[in-house]
Amino acid sequence: MASDSANDSPARDLSRNERLILSLIRRHGPLARAALAQRTGLSAQAITNLTRKLISEGFLDPGKVVRGKVGQPSTPLALAPDGAWFLGLKLGRRLIELALVDFTGSVRMHRQEVCPFAHPDRVISFARQGIDTLAASLPAASRMRITGLGIAAPFRLWDWGDEMAPWRGRDLQAELARDLPFPVFLENDASTACAAELVFGRAALPADFLHLYIAHFAGGGVVLDGRLRLGPRRNAGALGSLPMPDGRQLLELASVATLEARLGHPLPPDDAGWEVPDAIEAEWADEAGRALAFAAMSATALLDLSLVVLDGAVPAATRARLAEATRRALAAMPAAGIDRPRIVEGSLGRSARMLGAAALPLSHFFQPDGKLG
Amino acid sequence: MASDSANDSPARDLSRNERLILSLIRRHGPLARAALAQRTGLSAQAITNLTRKLISEGFLDPGKVVRGKVGQPSTPLALAPDGAWFLGLKLGRRLIELALVDFTGSVRMHRQEVCPFAHPDRVISFARQGIDTLAASLPAASRMRITGLGIAAPFRLWDWGDEMAPWRGRDLQAELARDLPFPVFLENDASTACAAELVFGRAALPADFLHLYIAHFAGGGVVLDGRLRLGPRRNAGALGSLPMPDGRQLLELASVATLEARLGHPLPPDDAGWEVPDAIEAEWADEAGRALAFAAMSATALLDLSLVVLDGAVPAATRARLAEATRRALAAMPAAGIDRPRIVEGSLGRSARMLGAAALPLSHFFQPDGKLG
DNA sequence: AATAAATCAATCATGTTGATTAATACCGGA
DNA sequence: TCCGGTATTAATCAACATGATTGATTTATT
Numbered sequence: 001m002a003s004d005s006a007n008d009s010p011a012r013d014l015s016r017n018e019r020l021i022l023s024l025i026r027r028h029g030p031l032a033r034a035a036l037a038q039r040t041g042l043s044a045q046a047i048t049n050l051t052r053k054l055i056s057e058g059f060l061d062p063g064k065v066v067r068g069k070v071g072q073p074s075t076p077l078a079l080a081p082d083g084a085w086f087l088g089l090k091l092g093r094r095l096i097e098l099a100l101v102d103f104t105g106s107v108r109m110h111r112q113e114v115c116p117f118a119h120p121d122r123v124i125s126f127a128r129q130g131i132d133t134l135a136a137s138l139p140a141a142s143r144m145r146i147t148g149l150g151i152a153a154p155f156r157l158w159d160w161g162d163e164m165a166p167w168r169g170r171d172l173q174a175e176l177a178r179d180l181p182f183p184v185f186l187e188n189d190a191s192t193a194c195a196a197e198l199v200f201g202r203a204a205l206p207a208d209f210l211h212l213y214i215a216h217f218a219g220g221g222v223v224l225d226g227r228l229r230l231g232p233r234r235n236a237g238a239l240g241s242l243p244m245p246d247g248r249q250l251l252e253l254a255s256v257a258t259l260e261a262r263l264g265h266p267l268p269p270d271d272a273g274w275e276v277p278d279a280i281e282a283e284w285a286d287e288a289g290r291a292l293a294f295a296a297m298s299a300t301a302l303l304d305l306s307l308v309v310l311d312g313a314v315p316a317a318t319r320a321r322l323a324e325a326t327r328r329a330l331a332a333m334p335a336a337g338i339d340r341p342r343i344v345e346g347s348l349g350r351s352a353r354m355l356g357a358a359a360l361p362l363s364h365f366f367q368p369d370g371k372l373g
Numbered sequence: 374m375a376s377d378s379a380n381d382s383p384a385r386d387l388s389r390n391e392r393l394i395l396s397l398i399r400r401h402g403p404l405a406r407a408a409l410a411q412r413t414g415l416s417a418q419a420i421t422n423l424t425r426k427l428i429s430e431g432f433l434d435p436g437k438v439v440r441g442k443v444g445q446p447s448t449p450l451a452l453a454p455d456g457a458w459f460l461g462l463k464l465g466r467r468l469i470e471l472a473l474v475d476f477t478g479s480v481r482m483h484r485q486e487v488c489p490f491a492h493p494d495r496v497i498s499f500a501r502q503g504i505d506t507l508a509a510s511l512p513a514a515s516r517m518r519i520t521g522l523g524i525a526a527p528f529r530l531w532d533w534g535d536e537m538a539p540w541r542g543r544d545l546q547a548e549l550a551r552d553l554p555f556p557v558f559l560e561n562d563a564s565t566a567c568a569a570e571l572v573f574g575r576a577a578l579p580a581d582f583l584h585l586y587i588a589h590f591a592g593g594g595v596v597l598d599g600r601l602r603l604g605p606r607r608n609a610g611a612l613g614s615l616p617m618p619d620g621r622q623l624l625e626l627a628s629v630a631t632l633e634a635r636l637g638h639p640l641p642p643d644d645a646g647w648e649v650p651d652a653i654e655a656e657w658a659d660e661a662g663r664a665l666a667f668a669a670m671s672a673t674a675l676l677d678l679s680l681v682v683l684d685g686a687v688p689a690a691t692r693a694r695l696a697e698a699t700r701r702a703l704a705a706m707p708a709a710g711i712d713r714p715r716i717v718e719g720s721l722g723r724s725a726r727m728l729g730a731a732a733l734p735l736s737h738f739f740q741p742d743g744k745l746g
Numbered sequence: 747a748a749t750a751a752a753t754c755a756a757t758c759a760t761g762t763t764g765a766t767t768a769a770t771a772c773c774g775g776a
Numbered sequence: 777t778c779c780g781g782t783a784t785t786a787a788t789c790a791a792c793a794t795g796a797t798t799g800a801t802t803t804a805t806t
Contacts, residue, residue, distance in 0.1 A: 388795085390795085415796080415797095416796075416797055416798080418796085418797075418798085419795075419796060419797080422796090423795095438804095440804085440805070441805085442805075442806080443805065443806050444803095444804075444805060444806080445802090445804045445805065446803095446805065
């Protein structure tokens, strides 16, 4: 994940326990020093020292003193919104998006471009120009605190047809890193969707789960011990390549591409104008749900999971229908020796991949192990 | 994994870096202090201090000084064979085994009992008596250094038929721990087989792989980042429950039980007297190989693996045939988007589960994270 | 003389513990 | 009902412990 240039960061490297404090506050919301001591297992004194530094360096804001309880009032510490800034670039076939995200995970600025097909030169100029504009709009003090750019891109773009052939041999990460003053990270877009759920997601998730993301293709993420496993070649969660009972692979059954094939025409890259006849969507959901249930059971047997999070670049109603179809299919599968996992919907939908892209530099500099999650 | 009584160990807890040093020497053989400094990333001074303590406490032996190279001669440090002792109890349907294993992983004593079916009371008395006898045969100094007992047992024994019903409600770990002066650990036998390969195995294994173990049932282990993942409910690698293309589960296709079913009679618990007509074994290997190949591809897509280790409680020739059948089946599977994993045979065979049982206390006290691997 | 292994001595980073201060709620007695 | 003592909790101060580092030094060899 880390680019080779990942060392030229503006801020000093935070220690493990400083990162731990930040990630606890990120997950649980503002916490008092005493609460941090309890959750980290560190002494109150250590927390005092660490938070003093984090506050003075602008990563934490002391909130309003909380009175009304027995004992000395506590001061909750919150993430300072402009403690650090992150850029997220999401690359799709027809839609390119760029976002500037603050330390709390809020998208503070956003631009996008729709094009018939994304050519590398076009993506790069869109990114360069967009980054310049977004950065320029920040006050100088904050501009200095942009810590990195994350890119969410499908792997093997050039396999998507002749239009995408120009991508072969291109290294978007390196080309953009060359003239940016901060490191650039790149991951598979389904991985970043999962990362977003982990880092910014609203729901209280268990430490181990499988994340399924249904976009033009289907992809996934495997979370173990609270961390996203990318695999030695960053190809973990290649759900699309999962073998299916009928001898095909999952990507041939469960993706927006298969829905478009049933429909006979492409669907728009946003909810507006997403119109699919009910019968067609229902049939598609049925077939896709069976495939996803099969994937869910495979992962459960292999990794002892109990939860599957299902999300995608589809309208909420479609996602709900797919989740329901998956639950039905799951109930029909044999499960001797294991428990069927629970299926829940993700909380981020279409924006998951872009948010996850921004989460790449965030994780590198601010998560406890420099890893996702 | 850790029993509740896992704290009453004879020796003090070793620090993380002490454990790291021991595990490096366990994996690579005797190493000089300079080599340890390089591999751990610690300073030479730190290594001097840490190894001094490890030697004085009897965990490391300084070997013969190595001369003949430029510079001051180096002294390789080796594991002291009687630095610690471990007991491994392997529980099967018809064969119960107990081993006393030294710090280097050598089985120093071994006893076993064959019985029509393993009744819990019988297992407990065999274990108690065996442990007493083995411990008594050690000199007092070494007896003090027995650090724990590991048990390798199939999960859900009581589902194996009426004979095994007495196991329901029994807690072997707790019952044995009650009157032993060291902690007791228990894991699924397929997990321990994987652990043995990881801790004691001869081959240089990558950090991520899938381990398949074919015994009466089929089980597995998932190794990520060099560590065995047991899952939140210790049920990871439940290969047998993996859904298969035909709607069945893997355990119905690939196990010694399915071979016995084809054969019409049970096979012996050791290589002697293992006689299977060639045609029957070939057909079985074909079917099982297809199932294992399916499992291998599922795991590869999910976790980005590139190696599958295949082992089992079968003769080497049978294992080789099964591996070959798996490779053939693998080649026939669709693999768009991923690479097919390599299939290699394990190095421990029938003894894997018992050795892995002994590896449980070893890992708890001497592996860097107290985890397997 | 160059090289490599290992150690010595001093120091630093990062945590701990125990005593101390601060601000509040709770509660019994006037 | 008010009032002051006491328990409670948050946070800090000061001293210290642990486990590492660095730079100089010693040793044995080619």
